[in-house]
Amino acid sequence: MTDTATDRVSQLRGEHRSRQVRWGFIWALTCAVLWGAWYVPGTAIYFEAPFVDMVDNYLLAAFVITVLNAIAVLIALFVWVAVLGKTRDYVRTMKQTKISRWYAPAGLAGMLAIFGSIIAIAYVGLAFAAVAALMYPIVGALAAKVWYNERITKQAAVGILVIVAGGVFIFAPGIVGEFTGAGTGGFLGYVGGAMAIVGWGLEGAIAGRALDVSDPDVGITLRFSAEVAIWIVIGVPIAWALAGGDALWSTMGDALANPTVWLLLLLLGLTFGFCYVAWYKSFPLIGVGRGQAIAALYGPFALVWLTIFTLVAPSWQFIVGALIAVAGTFILFTEKRDVLEVIRAVPSGRSRTVQENPSSPVR
Amino acid sequence: MPDVHIKGYMLQLLARNGAMWDYAVAEDVMSAYGLSGDYWYGTIRLTLTDLYAGGLLEELEATIDPEKSLGEEKVLFHYQLSDFGRERMQQSGLMEVSA
Numbered sequence: 515m516t517d518t519a520t521d522r523v524s525q526l527r528g529e530h531r532s533r534q535v536r537w538g539f540i541w542a543l544t545c546a547v548l549w550g551a552w553y554v555p556g557t558a559i560y561f562e563a564p565f566v567d568m569v570d571n572y573l574l575a576a577f578v579i580t581v582l583n584a585i586a587v588l589i590a591l592f593v594w595v596a597v598l599g600k601t602r603d604y605v606r607t608m609k610q611t612k613i614s615r616w617y618a619p620a621g622l623a624g625m626l627a628i629f630g631s632i633i634a635i636a637y638v639g640l641a642f643a644a645v646a647a648l649m650y651p652i653v654g655a656l657a658a659k660v661w662y663n664e665r666i667t668k669q670a671a672v673g674i675l676v677i678v679a680g681g682v683f684i685f686a687p688g689i690v691g692e693f694t695g696a697g698t699g700g701f702l703g704y705v706g707g708a709m710a711i712v713g714w715g716l717e718g719a720i721a722g723r724a725l726d727v728s729d730p731d732v733g734i735t736l737r738f739s740a741e742v743a744i745w746i747v748i749g750v751p752i753a754w755a756l757a758g759g760d761a762l763w764s765t766m767g768d769a770l771a772n773p774t775v776w777l778l779l780l781l782l783g784l785t786f787g788f789c790y791v792a793w794y795k796s797f798p799l800i801g802v803g804r805g806q807a808i809a810a811l812y813g814p815f816a817l818v819w820l821t822i823f824t825l826v827a828p829s830w831q832f833i834v835g836a837l838i839a840v841a842g843t844f845i846l847f848t849e850k851r852d853v854l855e856v857i858r859a860v861p862s863g864r865s866r867t868v869q870e871n872p873s874s875p876v877r
Numbered sequence: 878m879p880d881v882h883i884k885g886y887m888l889q890l891l892a893r894n895g896a897m898w899d900y901a902v903a904e905d906v907m908s909a910y911g912l913s914g915d916y917w918y919g920t921i922r923l924t925l926t927d928l929y930a931g932g933l934l935e936e937l938e939a940t941i942d943p944e945k946s947l948g949e950e951k952v953l954f955h956y957q958l959s960d961f962g963r964e965r966m967q968q969s970g971l972m973e974v975s976a
Contacts, residue, residue: 519941526952527939534926599916606882612970613885726931727969729884729924798927858932860961 528851535854538799539847541792542808548789550815554823555781556583562775564768574757576632578765581745582775584625586783587790588742591735594791604732614736616724621740623717625749630709637703641688646707648681648813653715655803658722663859664801673845674807680839681813684832715806721794722802730794738790801857804846814839879909884924885971886910888933888958892966892973896937896957899925900945925956933962 559565559579568575595604608614627650634643651674658664666674693700725733754762769775789812796805814836817828879886883906890905891897903921907913928934937955945953958966966972 523939523941523952526941526950530952534930538930603882606880607885609880610882610885610970612968613882725927726933726965727884727888727971728882730927732882799930855930856932857930858961860932860959 531855532851534799535851538796538801538805538854539808541796542800542805543811545789545792545796545805545809546811546815548785548792549809549812550817550819552782552785552789553816554819555778555785557820559775559778559782562778563772564765568765571757571761572636573633574753574761574765576629576636577749577753577757578762578769580625580628580632581749582766582769582779583782583786584738584741584745586779587787588735588738590783590787591738591791594787595731595735598731600729600732603729604735607728607732608736608739610728613724613728616720617733617736618740618744620717620720620724621737622744623713623720624737625713625741625744627710627713627717630706630713633706634703634710635706637706638700639688639692639703641685642692642703642707643710644685644813644816645682645689647710647714648685648810649678649711650714650718651678651803651806651810653712654718654806655715657716657719658802661719662723664722664803665853665857665859666801666803667849667853669849670804670846673842673849674803676842676845677807677810677839678842680835680837680842681810682835683838684813684817684835687829687831718793718797718802718806722797725794725798730798731791734790734794737794738787799857800854804854804857807846808843811839811843878911881971883910883921884928885969887921887924888928888962888966888971889973891934891956891958892963896955898945899954899956902956925954928962929954929956933959933965935959 560575565575565579592601595601627647631643631647634646655664655666655671655674659666721733721737728736750762789809793805793809796808799805800808814832817832817836820826821828881889886909887902887906890902899922902925903918906921907917925934929936934956935958937957939952939954941950942953943950963972
């Protein structure tokens with residue numbers, strides 16, 4: 515090959531690999547936008563019958579909404595996978611049990627995270643729940659690094675922490691009041707918050723492992739199949755026993771008799787479903803730690819969406835916190851491309867030449 | 878048609894054949910699963926990109942050959958399975974028993 519041709523190849527190669535990384539960030543950002551948008555129908559549904567009259571039975575309302583949300587997401591994902599022509603690949607992947615079985619703990623961790631944040635909202639408060647949920651990328655990045663050597667450089671670690679700090683800053687002012695007002699139920703709420711942090715972080719790390727050998731669109735559909743199965747086989751009987759069968763079924767029936775609930779479920783399914791599609795698509799490209807950190811921008815985005823729909827101006831903390839989070843995003847995005855090209859520190863080929871220098875043993 | 882899912886089949890193909898060009902992987906997969914068109918060609922190349930980013934594949938070389946990429950000037954990659962990729966295949970039950 516001539517020198518010009520070689521230059522052209524190396525230029526095109528560079529562009530291709532940059533695109534690879536850029537798309538990883540675009541998917542993660544798409545997830546953040548949709549996750550934030552999910553809070554609009556996710557909040558609105560509590561103001562609809564029968565949930566609006568269930569103030570004294572909040573946990574049952576939350577349970578019914580969470581189960582219906584999971585089913586709506588699964589239906590949206592089935593349509594998505596069919597449109598992509600991957601339905602048969604969904605069945606083939608499910609039959610590879612050494613691969614598909616990983617999506618069960620991923621689904622379990624995710625559903626515990628969702629339910630944990632609902633408990634946190636109920637027993638401590640919305641701000642605490644939001645702050646707790648935003649810290650999950652720390653757990654995800656650590657787990658991915660320890661478990662399969664995901665390359666979390668110093669710059670990446672700083673970026674992740676800055677994004678998390680920005681999100682926490684936004685919601686922190688409400689926390690002090692919530693802590694003092696939490697009362698005796700507070701402990702349960704803190705457990706819920708911990709479930710959100712650990713649950714979403716671990717879900718990402720487990721998914722990152724399963725996505726090595728399976729397709730993201732198929733993988734996320736398997737994960738929600740697992741979640742819906744766990745809800746129906748384990749969650750519903752427990753709720754039935756705790757709430758008394760009649761209360762559970764009548765709430766379910768009243769909810770499905772309200773056309774507005776159907777509309778909100780459609781919106782919940784679309785926003786949450788595609789937020790998760792985007793989340794899973796970003797992991798193979800930029801890694802779990804970075805993908806989760808960018809996705810944690812859902813905190814600021816949720817407030818943007820709620821501002822648009824409620825026309826209530828956000829506080830100054832929001833502006834400052836959002837700016838901090840955006841700065842963190844740039845710290846992640848401006849990392850050297852060759853560091854981001856292969857996200858694992860595996861000792862082979864090209865990646866060997868760009869591995870970080872080992873730290874000096876001299877103290 | 879293979880029983881295994883497409884991404885698994887691609888890994889097995891690379892494990893069997895050693896190094897392969899991305900267009901050759903795409904041709905093989907499309908004929909094995911009875912697929913055709915730009916969409917599937919792109920989907921398979923994207924899956925290879927996922928595998929490379931995850932460290933399961935190594936890139937040996939890159940080139941341009943418009944004849945192999947539908948007349949467009951696109952970069953083509955020569956890939957082989959990495960040791961990590963082989964390890965993941967073993968853990969996932971994808972490694973075929975060689976005679």
